[in-house]
Amino acid sequence: MHENSPLMKNTSDNNRKNSQRRDLLIAFCTVALTYFLSIILDPAEHFMEWAEPLEHGQIDELPFVFLAAAIVAIWFSSRRMRELSIEIATRREAEKKAHESLIRFQTLFEEGLSGNFIADRYGNLVICNQAFRIMSGMAVRGEDQFNIASALGSEWQAIARDPSPSAYLDFPELILERPDKGVWVVMARFRQVLSETAEIQEIHGYFTDITEQYLAEKELSQLFVENRALAGHAMQAQEEERCRLAREIHDDVGQYLTAIRLDAATIPNIDDRVSASVYLERIAKHAEYIQIAIKRIIRRLRPAALDAHGLVEAIQQLVHDWCKQNPEIDCSMNLDESCNRLPETISIVIFRIIQEALTNISRHAQAHHVDIYLKNKDQGLFVRIKDDGLGIQSSSATPNSFGLTGMRERIESLHGSFVLASRPNAGVTITAIIPFNHSRECKYVENTVG
Ligand SMILES: Nc1ncnc2c1ncn2[C@@H]1O[C@H](COP(=O)(O)OP(=O)(O)OP(=O)(O)O)[C@@H](O)[C@H]1O
Ligand SMILES: [Mg+2]
Structure with a gap:
């Protein structure tokens, strides 16, 4: 249970009141006992008897001196008590504030979405939050050790070698290597903490994991390049296909059409019916070839059977x-x-x-x-x-x-x-x-x- 909780406060207040009551009771009992013993033993009379022969030294006045000394002592100790209780209250207030700031620190450092850590200048992790443990893979591997310097490689030199004039070192994209060789991309901010002799003592780091975004962008740009290549290839293939079709039309269709035109031009000059029928048969054959060639071309353009x-x-x-x-x-x-x-x-x-x-x-x-x-x-x-x-x-x-x-x-x-x-x-x-x-x-x- 928290020491500043209302329940704890009530308990300590009760204890204090009980002890005050006990002290009062003891003081009352002591006074009553002393009075009772004084009645029985008569110490004041004995003292006076003993002090009478020493009257010239005023020894009989000593009880008043002791009484005054006791009153002054009580006054001093009660003042000291008041000072002590003010000091205790001030300390309690300071402790409460320290505790509140610890809670704030834990909330900001420990429960933040960014991976926060403190490392020494050689990259050895001193402390890190849960988000950092997850993004670095430490949580999965159940490890407590991590070296940022070896994960970052040469980049760490720029961060931890010399004190920087600027308060923060920002990196929009840092590529790190996890111990399991997995890629880990972060948006990072570092802060150098210097000693009194202006040497780098600690590095505070704040990481935002952008691995998924980075990989998606990489894939997208690769797809973009592939798409451009495909589009280029499609245009080239289209051009090649057109050339092939032109060649086929020229070689197959054109050739037979020329032959038909020549045969058709010859027929009117032939008197002989048998010779004319040979030409007509050839024209029909060439027309058939043309039909086959055109069907083949059409089939290539779009499968007709489909x-x-x-x-x-x-x-x-x-x-x-x-x-x-x-x-x-x-x-x-x-x-x-x-x-x-x-x-x-x-x-x-x-x-x-x-x-x-x-x-x-x-x-x-x-x-x-x-x-x-x-x-x-x-x-x-x-x-x-x-x-x-x-x-x-x-x-x-x-x-x-x-x-x-x-x-x-x-x-x-x-x-x-x-x-x-x-x-x-x-x-x-x-x-x-x-x-x-x-x-x-x-x-x-x-x-x-x-
Ligand atoms: N059935 C197969 N047997 C052996 N190698 C093949 C086979 N299919 C594809 N390949 C190989 O894969 C490569 C890529 O084939 P792909 O079809 O992508 O391109 P291509 O045939 O070379 O050119 P195009 O872009 O005109 O199709 C080919 O160059 C060939 O080496
Ligand atoms: Mg191919």
């Missing part, structure tokens, strides 16, 4: 075309038919992921077998593309590789998860899970169809 027959057939067609271009690779598929009823945004993402994965396999994998798996599960849509090729060589990634990043971004834009697993000479497995509310999405499809 609109016409749904995702499963579009993938089958994509894989069919890819297998024709890569006859040395054997391909197996397991596609869930219910995936045809997915919303367009999801279908396009899945189609493009499989398309990029197949392109990567033909470009980088040297695989013999590819397996494509698509399943509509409870937790969402599950896609897996697996090959048995070389696997991703750590040295082969270039800053201009965007395919895998694009896949991840597409999946993340649908709040899905993307996992890329690769082992040397054991191929690459790409797994994506796209969550969606099955009933809601089906309704959406029905609504769009209706």
Whole structure:
């Protein structure tokens, strides 16, 4: 219990009153006993008898002298008592104030949200609050020792080597290393406490933990750089695609159109009906080639089967075309038919992921077998593309590789998860899970169809 509590105060007041009563009682009893003994023993008469022969020395006056001395002594001691009780009251008041300021100190130092500490000039912790123990990891490790100097490295020199002319040393961002090697970023203020000889005696520190903010900002700026690179790549890819389309239109369509124009110009000059029919047949053949070429171009621009027959057939067609271009690779598929009823945004993402994965396999994998798996599960849509090729060589990634990043971004834009697993000479497995509310999405499809 606190010594200044009302209960304690009452108890000590009662004790004082009791002891005063006891003292009064003892004084009264002493006076009464002395009077009683004086009546029996007659000491004053005996004294007077004894003092009579010494009358010329005025010895008989001594009792009055003793009485005066006793009264003066009582007066002095009661004055001293009053002084003592004033001194005690002053001390009590000072103690109360000291206690209040201790409580204030504890509240500010101990319970503050900032990590507060006092360290010697070598960085050894003298005292710290709970917030500091938590942010430094001391609380988790159950340690009492911490050296700020070794956590701060060379920065500590600037703080503790020479007395600073300014009252505080402020750092908007300090990166420290915890003993567990974890990063710890703080906004810090230090105050040097100097001795009488102007030497640094202690360092007082106030830390605000900004680790999460720092990491989030770092991630954001990294994402910003990635986004800029992706946007640049998208523009470049668009340009390349346009060039390819222009080339294809020129080489395939243009070439056959020229041939048709020449044949059509020749026909009016032919009298012979049989020869004319040869030209007409050639025109029809060239028109057919043009039709095939245009269909191929349109399919590349947007998989037509996706609109016409749904995702499963579009993938089958994509894989069919890819297998024709890569006859040395054997391909197996397991596609869930219910995936045809997915919303367009999801279908396009899945189609493009499989398309990029197949392109990567033909470009980088040297695989013999590819397996494509698509399943509509409870937790969402599950896609897996697996090959048995070389696997991703750590040295082969270039800053201009965007395919895998694009896949991840597409999946993340649908709040899905993307996992890329690769082992040397054991191929690459790409797994994506796209969550969606099955009933809601089906309704959406029905609504769009209706
Ligand atoms: N199936 C795979 N087998 C082996 N290596 C692969 C496979 N897929 C990707 N890689 C490796 O990963 C790297 C990154 O692939 P990514 O698709 O991101 O870029 P890219 O194919 O090089 O270029 P692009 O941006 O045109 O797609 C590739 O350069 C390649 O080395
Ligand atoms: Mg690629």
